[in-house]
Amino acid sequence: MRLWRARFADGGLPALADRKRTGHPARFTPMQVAEAKALACQLPAKAGIPLSRWSCPELAAELTARGITDAVSPSTVRRWLREDAIKPWQYRSWIFIRDPEFRANAQRVLDLYARTWQGVTLDADEYVLSSDEKTSIQARCRCHPTLAPGQARATRVNHEYGRGGALAYLAAYDVHHAWVFGRTEPRTGIDPFMNLVTQVMSQEPYASAERVFWIVDNGSSHRGQKAANRLTNAFPNAVMVHTPVHASWLNQVEIYFSAVQRKVVSPNDFTDLAQVGNRLRAFEDRYNATAQPFQWKFTTSDLDDLLARLDRHTADHQEESSAGPAT
Template identity: 85%
Template sequence: MISADEKTSIQARCRCHPTLAPGQARAVRVNHEYDRGGALAHLAAYDVHRAHVFGRCEPRTGIRPMTLVTQVMTTEPYANARRVFWIVDNGSSHRGKKAIDRLTRAFPNAVMVHTPVHASWTNQIEIFFSIVQRKVVSPNDFTDLSEVRDRLRAFEARYNATAQPFQWRFTTSDLDDLLARLDRHTLDRQEESSARPTA
């Protein structure tokens, strides 16, 4: 099972003054003035069972993520697997039946599965992107886009060497409880609004 998405607009910001690391009783110091060095998108596919990331940097998103799909689907065990599920959100580059058909035409054993609308957080690639945000691109001090690419590629290699699959703790029972609480909250709000006197 592959969880995939893109992290857009990772900017190369060349600070006018170098960032100072934190010291004793001093927080990190990041200068707010910078020169823009461009932006790129980090496309990533995460094998949720093997904790392995495939990534690439592109100047923009769009239908180009098929290059990432090709990168994954032409390697084993995916190339000869009976089915490979691709979990994606409803982003414009992989939304709807056209995206499903495009994937199936290119790789008949690939099955696209969309997360519910407004629930892209259920896609495990978002956990990986949160790690990338904290450990790789913050505070976003890069002289140019090649430095961004190099750091992302180096992090992927290190991550693949040490990562373990994410352990979900949110069960279907937890989901049922959450939905029941939301229903109760909605009913309470409706009762409150209907009990208010009208002017």
């Protein structure tokens, strides 16, 4: 404080302004940095540039070609983009919603997760099962034994392997009680799926339950009304509920399958299919001993927000298309 008081006493308010600092002045202005980031957020093809994605060297060359900056290095461009976590060289694929009944079908699933059905709260003896198949789990017999991790060394898995066959893993997950029922089959299909259904519905509390809701996707093993009728004919207290088309992410069993992939299957080093099956069954027991229901947070309000964003995206895309290509 003494320093600032002395400066104020000597020169008044102007003396409190920042004084000139040592060091090299900034070579690029904030406006140039902002324009570089804006360019990185554009698709190259929109500007008539024959690239699918930007790389930092390509961005640096384009900034110079457009006269936005003088010569600039790719590392400088990379540093600018890192400030806002912009990575135009990466991409993620996605599927646009095309199910005309998407909201209605999605809401039915979300309502079941919240223990309601058609606006009525589920009773204690009504259950919700999320089911699907994990296809083609291979037994890759490595040509050399896998080496355990050591100091400064990751687990080492031999690249070469012999094929020991493949099997399908079918599972039904009790959403509100965090319990998994699984089985292995040579392949997927209607019969293997119904084998899983019979395995679950033949035991309590599901056999005598008032209703058991089976949430499934639109895979060929359980697609359409025929599959729903087949289930109800075999077990009158069972109700099949389909997720929307291309919306398996609404099926909670997929979360369990992701754990299976990470903790059981990868890096896929098995001597034969029997070892695969034994490992899966042992993991089921281990999982059921400690599992808690998933903390599912995606609600119907989130669903409405998602659909509203997609509507805006569609409208913007249509406006761009009607405007024609950029010149």
